Amino acid sequence: MPDEIFDIQLDAEDVVLLILEANERLLRKSSLDGITRLEKLIFLLENETDFEGVGTFFLFEPHNFGPFSKGVYEAIEFLEGCDLIEVRERSYPSLYATSDEVKLLSELLDSDVPDDSALSESQITERQFLLTDDGRTVATKIRNAVIHRRPVDVKGLDLVIKKYGHLSLNHLIRYVYRRYPAMTVKSIHPEAMPQS
Numbered sequence: 289m290p291d292e293i294f295d296i297q298l299d300a301e302d303v304v305l306l307i308l309e310a311n312e313r314l315l316r317k318s319s320l321d322g323i324t325r326l327e328k329l330i331f332l333l334e335n336e337t338d339f340e341g342v343g344t345f346f347l348f349e350p351h352n353f354g355p356f357s358k359g360v361y362e363a364i365e366f367l368e369g370c371d372l373i374e375v376r377e378r379s380y381p382s383l384y385a386t387s388d389e390v391k392l393l394s395e396l397l398d399s400d401v402p403d404d405s406a407l408s409e410s411q412i413t414e415r416q417f418l419l420t421d422d423g424r425t426v427a428t429k430i431r432n433a434v435i436h437r438r439p440v441d442v443k444g445l446d447l448v449i450k451k452y453g454h455l456s457l458n459h460l461i462r463y464v465y466r467r468y469p470a471m472t473v474k475s476i477h478p479e480a481m482p483q484s
Contacts, residue, residue, distance in 0.1 A: 296433040300345035303330065305372065306434070307443075308419050309427035310449040318374070319416040324353050326417065328460050330349075331355040332452055335468065337444030350474040354464050364452040366418065372423035376416040406407065 307329055311320045331354075332341045345347075346357040367373040407463050412454055419427060452460055465472045 293303075296430065296437065298341055298345075298430070298434070300369050301372075302357050303333070303339075303342055303345055304360070304363045304417075305419070305423060305427040306365060306431060306445055307333070307449065308373065309424065309431060312419060312424070312444055312451055313448050314446060315453050319418045320453075320455060321378075321416050322414050323364070325354060325457055325460060326356060327360050328464050329448060329452060330357070330360060331464065331468075331471075333445060333448050338446050339441045342439055349397055349473070350471045352474065352476045354461060354475055354477070355468070355471045356412075360464055367423065373418055374418045374420055376418065378416055379413050380383060388455050397448050 304326070307326065308320055311317050320329075327348075330342070330346055331348055333339050333347070334346065344358040345363075348355040348357045350356070364375065365375070367414070368375050431442060455463070461477055465475070465477070
């Protein structure tokens with residue numbers, strides 16, 4: 289029966305696939321860079337659209353970098369295990385991490401740490417999420433089923449990706465922090481710090 293596909297029941301993994309597919313289709317990006325970015329996009333999908341069910345798939349709570357959901361990590365792990373997505377890691381120098389680590393080391397040692405210390409070589413690792421060929425096929429089928437069942441969901445998802453997907457991570461975090469301050473109470477990001 290060809291109509292059976294339209295009786296789809298979405299889950300957390302489907303939402304992640306749809307976001308990765310929209311990132312490729314709308315922004316022409318082969319990967320979505322960073323788990324924090326993915327979390328913020330899902331959070332915005334939940335809070336700024338009427339996308340059916342997304343609020344029950346991901347339970348967000350305030351954390352180090354704003355809204356956090358363990359469900360995002362579980363969905364990524366599951367999709368990677370099914371070979372529907374590929375997760376790559378990219379390392380790069382981070383001045384933000386370095387300055388915080390230097391401050392912390394200075395406080396611990398109760399002395400100044402020279403700026404040219406080994407910490408100046410700090411690297412952070414960012415995870416990049418890519419659809420595999422099978423993942424792209426599945427995501428496209430899910431998208432078509434959602435379009436048939438509830439087109440407003442795909443329109444909302446596309447709007448979130450178009451509006452926020454191109455922002456730098458700091459701009460995305462800044463937007464979420466300013467729009468949803470309740471999600472910043474546990475944040476360690478400078479954007480969440482009270483202004484003096």
